[in-house]
Amino acid sequence: MGSGGGGYEKDLNLEATELRLGLPGTTSSTAATDQEPEARHARNNKRSLVDRCEEEASKDASRALQKDHDSAPSSKAQIVGWPPIRSYRKNSLQATKTETETSLTGIYVKVSMDGAPYLRKIDLNVYKGYSDLLKALENMFKFTIGDYSEREGYKGSEFAPTYEDKDGDWMLVGDVPWEMFMTSCKRLRIMRGSEARGLGCAV
Amino acid sequence: MDPKKSRDSAESARAAQFPDEVLERVLSLLASHKDRSAVSLVSKTWYNAERWSRTRVFIGNCYSVTPEIVARRFPNIRSVTLKGKPRFSDFNLVPQNWGADIQSWLAVFAERYPSLEELRLKRMTVTDESLKFLALKFQNFRALSLMSCDGFSTNGLAAIAARCRNLTELDIQENGIDDNSGDWLSCFPENFVSLEVLNFASLSSDVDFDALERLVSRCNSLKVLRVNRTITLDQLQRLLVRAPRLTELGTGSFLQDLNAHQYSELERAFGGCKNLHTLSGLHDATALYLPVLYLACANLTFLNLNDTALQDEELAKVLVHCPRLQRLWVLDTVGDEGLEAVALNCPLLEELRVFPANPFDEEVNHGVSESGFLAVSYGCRRLRYVLYFCRQMTNAAVATIVQNCPDFTHFRLCIMNPGQPDYVTNEPMDEAFGAVVKTCTKLQRLAVSGLLTDLTFEYIGRYAKNLETLSVAFAGSSDWGMQCVLEGCPKLRKLEIRDCPFGNAALLSGLEKYESMRSLWMSACKVTMNGCEVLARERPRLNVEVMKDEESSDGQAYKVYVYRTVAGPRRDAPPFVFTL
Numbered sequence: 001m002g003s004g005g006g007g008y009e010k011d012l013n014l015e016a017t018e019l020r021l022g023l024p025g026t027t028s029s030t031a032a033t034d035q036e037p038e039a040r041h042a043r044n045n046k047r048s049l050v051d052r053c054e055e056e057a058s059k060d061a062s063r064a065l066q067k068d069h070d071s072a073p074s075s076k077a078q079i080v081g082w083p084p085i086r087s088y089r090k091n092s093l094q095a096t097k098t099e100t101e102t103s104l105t106g107i108y109v110k111v112s113m114d115g116a117p118y119l120r121k122i123d124l125n126v127y128k129g130y131s132d133l134l135k136a137l138e139n140m141f142k143f144t145i146g147d148y149s150e151r152e153g154y155k156g157s158e159f160a161p162t163y164e165d166k167d168g169d170w171m172l173v174g175d176v177p178w179e180m181f182m183t184s185c186k187r188l189r190i191m192r193g194s195e196a197r198g199l200g201c202a203v
Numbered sequence: 204m205d206p207k208k209s210r211d212s213a214e215s216a217r218a219a220q221f222p223d224e225v226l227e228r229v230l231s232l233l234a235s236h237k238d239r240s241a242v243s244l245v246s247k248t249w250y251n252a253e254r255w256s257r258t259r260v261f262i263g264n265c266y267s268v269t270p271e272i273v274a275r276r277f278p279n280i281r282s283v284t285l286k287g288k289p290r291f292s293d294f295n296l297v298p299q300n301w302g303a304d305i306q307s308w309l310a311v312f313a314e315r316y317p318s319l320e321e322l323r324l325k326r327m328t329v330t331d332e333s334l335k336f337l338a339l340k341f342q343n344f345r346a347l348s349l350m351s352c353d354g355f356s357t358n359g360l361a362a363i364a365a366r367c368r369n370l371t372e373l374d375i376q377e378n379g380i381d382d383n384s385g386d387w388l389s390c391f392p393e394n395f396v397s398l399e400v401l402n403f404a405s406l407s408s409d410v411d412f413d414a415l416e417r418l419v420s421r422c423n424s425l426k427v428l429r430v431n432r433t434i435t436l437d438q439l440q441r442l443l444v445r446a447p448r449l450t451e452l453g454t455g456s457f458l459q460d461l462n463a464h465q466y467s468e469l470e471r472a473f474g475g476c477k478n479l480h481t482l483s484g485l486h487d488a489t490a491l492y493l494p495v496l497y498l499a500c501a502n503l504t505f506l507n508l509n510d511t512a513l514q515d516e517e518l519a520k521v522l523v524h525c526p527r528l529q530r531l532w533v534l535d536t537v538g539d540e541g542l543e544a545v546a547l548n549c550p551l552l553e554e555l556r557v558f559p560a561n562p563f564d565e566e567v568n569h570g571v572s573e574s575g576f577l578a579v580s581y582g583c584r585r586l587r588y589v590l591y592f593c594r595q596m597t598n599a600a601v602a603t604i605v606q607n608c609p610d611f612t613h614f615r616l617c618i619m620n621p622g623q624p625d626y627v628t629n630e631p632m633d634e635a636f637g638a639v640v641k642t643c644t645k646l647q648r649l650a651v652s653g654l655l656t657d658l659t660f661e662y663i664g665r666y667a668k669n670l671e672t673l674s675v676a677f678a679g680s681s682d683w684g685m686q687c688v689l690e691g692c693p694k695l696r697k698l699e700i701r702d703c704p705f706g707n708a709a710l711l712s713g714l715e716k717y718e719s720m721r722s723l724w725m726s727a728c729k730v731t732m733n734g735c736e737v738l739a740r741e742r743p744r745l746n747v748e749v750m751k752d753e754e755s756s757d758g759q760a761y762k763v764y765v766y767r768t769v770a771g772p773r774r775d776a777p778p779f780v781f782t783l
Binding site for chain 2 (some may be wrong): 081086
């Protein structure tokens with residue numbers, strides 16, 4: 001049947017016992033070693049993006065942007081409140097765009113909830129913002145999410161809404177601007193219990 | 204209904220030739236609140252006559268005065284206009300629960316102005332309880348206008364619809380509210396006929412169409428109707444035939460499969476609207492259905508297309524039918540070619556607003572540039588108000604634009620990439636705004652963008668002598684810039700600044716100025732708590748508020764909001780707002 005090492009390693013199921021970073025239940029894409037430097041680079045970019053996106057640090061971003069105005073950075077920081085478009089208009093623009101460009105493709109992501117027997121799928125385009133989305137999730141899975149604060153995550157319930165972003169990291173829903181979330185969210189997971197509290201309370 | 208008043212006996216002798224009643228009658232003809240303010244400063248008699256005769260009050264900053272003070276001075280108010288949060292709250296720069304709650308005002312009004320008829324609110328927090336309170340306590344209530352407000356839901360609207368028997372106006376614009384269902388519309392009683400203005404375009408739920416149709420049928424004075432997106436074209440047709448006297452119409456969705464009969468019925472319905480001067484909505488409109496409008500466009504003065512992603516040809520075809528157009532709002536999907544069509548077809552245009560369809564998408568290459576704006580300036584010489592979102596601009600273009608159109612009163616240019624220079628010469632955009640302020644002597648409102656040094660602000664301080672509102676972002680080189688503006692613009696009332704290198708010296712250079720202004724906003728600048736404390740100490744009649752959060756380091760004053768007030772420090776400030 002198996003010949004030599006390959007089959008033998010599979011039987012031992014070394015993958016399951018392999019030490020790796022990342023939350024249990026996720027598989028990091030470390031298939032090819034040449035992907036790693038890029039992934040790391042992208043992660044650094046993203047971390048600095050998250051830093052820059054935090055409301056209070058846009059000062060640094062503005063200085064950085066002013067210095068860099070000659071070069072065209074590939075991934076720009078999305079600055080809070082810029083361009084100065086009213087949030088209401090943002091939402092109606094989103095709806096306009098979806099319907100006129102592609103009525104078929106929405107931004108469909110899977111939603112899993114710890115303990116639920118099957119997953120659901122939702123279209124992120126349908127929601128105007130985080131409160132809209134969270135309300136819908138609460139309805140869908142019949143649970144309550146706590147109150148969001150930057151400092152403590154979702155306080156007041158044993159659930160925390162998280163999402164997997166483009167880099168494969170699991171992020172707490174609500175930290176980044178809504179538009180950025182929509183483009184970077186690959187799937188949602190409603191965490192439950194001690195895992196959820198750990199994510200919410202970590203600095 | 205003569206109010207009781209006590210006469211100042213010493214003065215009445217002097218004023219015997221000019222009895223108070225006559226003075227009051229004359230002053231009651233004054234509409235502008237600026238005129239009334241001026242009049243009230245003439246003498247004590249005039250102050251009194253003015254205050255007894257005033258029926259409408261405008262309060263540009265709800266924290267500049269208390270409702271008690273207002274009620275004490277003006278006993279006969281029927282209409283109140285209130286503005287709350289700083290304008291940058293529109294762009295999520297002000298945290299939730301900041302304040303500007305209407306309830307404390309309503310409580311005083313219920314006692315002092317039980318006959319209140321109109322309430323117009325902008326950027327205020329309004330809860331459902333407040334709306335229910337309003338509906339309950341004010342029997343004569345007629346007009347409610349809520350723009351950019353938050354805190355309420357459609358439940359509150361239901362209370363208004365159900366109880367306000369004399370309602371003439373319900374105008375709900377661009378609010379962040381909870382739309383629980385469209386049932387509120389069905390709460391208008393069947394014998395309710397007084398509605399003249401109904402705007403629910405920004406709500407998303409379905410309403411009971413039959414209820415809406417009956418409402419429109421029986422309200423013969425209905426002049427303004429703006430429906431939401433859930434209203435379809437065939438439903439629109441049914442509404443139009445029942446309201447041919449509409450002057451302002453906001454349609455719902457403009458995308459539907461109509462058969463030939465339905466199409467011609469719709470066209471005929473639009474043809475019946477001879478009085479239409481304002482048109483908006485038109486969601487998802489395409490070349491296929493826009494022609495049904497043409498018969499109604501002859502007298503159109505305001506066309507709002509910012510919910511429709513039109514291309515240049517589609518826009519051109521519409522504009523041919525709108526020769527009298529004075530105000531046009533479009534999305535930048537029309538491109539420079541679309542703006543050339545504007546230049547060709549709209550010689551009477553006074554106001555143009557071009558909004559970005561994809562403001563957050565960096566990879567997008569379309570939109571409008573300097574050439575579209577230039578084209579419009581050649582064709583529309585009467586232009587006085589522009590709001591223009593673009594991805595590139597040059598100094599030369601702006602200079603030519605203002606040469607063609609020197610009558611600008613409002614010039615709001617937003618180059619969407621912060622700190623971007625003239626894309627041809629790579630120089631700062633200083634000369635562009637220099638040209639604007641030098642040429643447009645009537646300029647009242649200016650918003651600047653692009654790469655700007657202190658030179659821009661030197662120009663503004665030196666030339667913009669009628670400037671009242673200035674918005675600045677990602678601009679300037681040093682404190683000197685802001686100082687130039689504060690020292691140079693005599694009519695400055697509102698200054699809002701974000702992400703600029705202005706610090707305490709700049710802030711304090713306005714010590715002599717802030718009491719003559721409505722407000723100053725500075726966020727992500729270099730101001731520190733010390734600077735703010737000095738300002739607060741030197742000027743006790745200003746409220747110097749600093750918004751703090753965990754991220755800002757101790758000495759930094761991250762968001763500063765300074766405004767003149769006779770009300771003292773806010774009593775309802777949330778924990779993250781510190782009044783110094």
